[in-house]
Amino acid sequence: MxxxxxxxxxxxxxxxxxxxxxxxxDKSISHRSLMLSALAVGESRVTGLLEGHDVLATAAAMRAMGATIERKDDGEWRIHGVGVGGLLQPREALDMGNSGTSTRLLMGLVASHPITATFVGDASLSGRPMGRVIDPLAQMGADISASPGAKGTKTLPLMVRGLAPAIPLSYRLPVASAQVKSAVLLAALNTPGITEVIEPVPTRDHSERMLRGFGAELAVEIEADGTRHIRIMGEAELNPQTIVVxxxxxxxxxxxxxxxxxxxxxxxxxxxxxxxxxxxxxxxxxxxxxxxxxxxxxxxxxxxxxxxxxxxxxxxxxxxxxxxxxxxxxxxxxxxxxxxxxxxxxxxxxxxxxxxxxxxxxxxxxxxxxxxxxxxxxxxxxxxxxxxxxxxxxxxxxxxxxxxxxxxxxxxxxxxxxxxxxxxxxxxxxxxxxxxxxxxxxxxxxxxxxx
Missing domain, CATH: 3.65.10.10 (Enolpyruvate transferase domain)
Incomplete structure (x- = not known):
């Protein structure tokens, strides 16, 4: 048919x-600007946001977890955040559409909050592997399991039960992935102590730049061979920002x-x-x-x-x-x-x-x-x-x-x-x-x- x-x-x-x-x-910056604004205390303003389906899926998910997000007639987005640790239990499954970035990064956010969220997506996204992000988040204490209808144990639909306080860790990325790196850094925001991500091959660094811009204590040390050690102090307090994407x-x-x-x-x-x-x-x-x-x-x-x-x-x-x-x-x-x-x-x-x-x-x-x-x-x-x-x-x-x-x-x-x-x-x-x-x-x- x-x-x-x-x-x-x-x-x-x-x-x-x-x-x-x-x-x-920029899609990567648009996703992160919504997520971090939703975790700041106060009002952030974002202009130039990509208004494609993937980013709108992120906006809908952050609304479902308590943030107030509205688009003004002039195209400016205003986000009132709930604060790190303040995410609320979503009433329904979070529909990620086709967005792998939304899925992996939001799994990181949920992993260190005392809430449970079910992630669903379209046929394409539901066939994509999530094991690479599940593994470090599970080490931090999150319980991540397949939901009915999943094609495998590490594909959508997935249920994520967060742990608060989560467990800080030092995690060496087995593959170059900005999404996995970002998921761990976002989980670390509500995790006491220092969490470290070791990145043998540098990937896009929007998360590091934006986390620092919002006030997180984040430091990057680079070895002679180019390996990056990214360390972030947990239980962070993020400040609202004005962002031009x-x-x-x-x-x-x-x-x-x-x-x-x-x-x-x-x-x-x-x-x-x-x-x-x-x-x-x-x-x-x-x-x-x-x-x-x-x-x-x-x-x-x-x-x-x-x-x-x-x-x-x-x-x-x-x-x-x-x-x-x-x-x-x-x-x-x-x-x-x-x-x-x-x-x-x-x-x-x-x-x-x-x-x-x-x-x-x-x-x-x-x-x-x-x-x-x-x-x-x-x-x-x-x-x-x-x-x-x-x-x-x-x-x-x-x-x-x-x-x-x-x-x-x-x-x-x-x-x-x-x-x-x-x-x-x-x-x-x-x-x-x-x-x-x-x-x-x-x-x-x-x-x-x-x-």
Whole structure:
């Protein structure tokens, strides 16, 4: 039976992209600004918040646990927090939709509060592994068990019974994961004593920056080999803040690659967050020959920000250093598209994490790229892509997006650089992170036609 809620879309060879575009707020910072504001005592104000389904799921969950959260007509969000330790028992299950970030971070918050919460999600999220966050939270004393309907013991639905006071620990991350790190740090807020997270491979540090901004006692020590020791003092008191959320570099990625691939394009992407733990894609695209210039570099709310001017470029294939993966893990699908149009071979390795995202992004991208005529070889932990040297891809295929917003947007951009249309079976998942993606893309195409 056909799902009547799906929204298939076709994307075709594009006119040059021109003009200036303002992308949505950073998803990672939006999640954390809501959570920490809800744990502060007093009113916090947030502007630039990403209003996609994932972030709205976080807002709904924090409301369910006692915070007052309202959006004003001018787009400003005001949050009255309950204080660390003040989360209330939710009356119903917390629906996380498709948001793995909401799920893992909120499990951390609940783990050190004397409440019980059941986490549920859509079909895609319910198949994603949660063991990596369950393990440290269980060591802190939380009781986490599968609920009826779970596909496994460590997948949603899950019931989390928090422990207060929780047990501080020193936890070494077995895999590079900003979500696991953040879950432990958030659990530590209501845990007496010092909790330590040892991070052998640096990941995005929004949680550390924002926790300090809200007044938490947090220190980072870096060893000679780059290993980071992050220590936070528990039973924290957080102070309300005024937050300006920068543009999401993961959303900017699609317009970056589109402008590089479509001949004649010249685009300015405004207010992009350039946190060094998130900016790996820009470095890689520049290594490939991409013309990307930072304009008006500045700092907003403790985060580096700039406008990015991007012009069509002849890209060359490279071997991507696997060490850069944590700083661009969400951007590999759109990098694969860029590689498919580059001259020569692009090799990626060390991307095991992509197998357990909203979809198996290695397999799904390999299948889709092959369908539109790219030369691609799948390995256990990456893709090897031989590019066209700038020639358009054949296209003329329908791509299964697997309810994965980044897969859908990546193939939409691929359609702009194909001879025949590329159809995505359902663009609805894009609303989780980038609700106005298609409108902004159309605006850049329309600007090229303006005298």
């Amino acid at each position: 056909t799902d009547q809620t799906t929204t298939p879309r076709s994307f075709s060879a594009s006119v040059p992209l021109k003009g200036r575009v303002a992308i949505p707020g 920068p543009g999401d570099p993961s959303s900017a990625a699609f317009f970056l690659v589109a402008a590089l691939l479509v001949p004649g394009s010249d685009v300015v992407i405004a207010n992009v967050g350039l946190n060094p733990t998130r900016a790996g894609l820009i470095d890689v695209l520049r290594q490939m020959g991409g013309d990307i210039t930072e304009v008006d570099a500045r700092e907003v709310g403790g985060e580096p920000v700039a406008d990015l001017r991007v012009r069509h470029s002849a890209l060359k294939g490279i071997s991507v250093d696997p060490a850069i993966a944590p700083s661009m893990i969400d951007e590999f699908p759109i990098l694969f598209v860029a590689a498919a149009l580059a001259e020569g071979r692009t090799t990626t390795t060390g991307l095991d994490e992509l197998r357990v995202k909203e979809s198996d992004r290695i397999a799904v991208m390999a299948t889709g790229l092959d369908a539109i005529g790219a030369r691609v070889e799948e390995s256990a932990d990456g893709l090897i892509i031989d590019g066209t040297g700038g020639d358009p891809l054949p296209g003329r295929a329908t791509i299964a997006g697997h309810l994965d917003h980044r897969i859908c947007m990546s193939f939409a951009i691929a359609g702009l650089a194909s001879r025949a249309p590329v159809t995505i079976d359902d663009m609805a998942p894009v609303a989780t992170s980038f609700p106005n993606f298609e409108a902004l893309l159309a605006g850049l195409q329309g600007a090229a036609d303006t005298p």
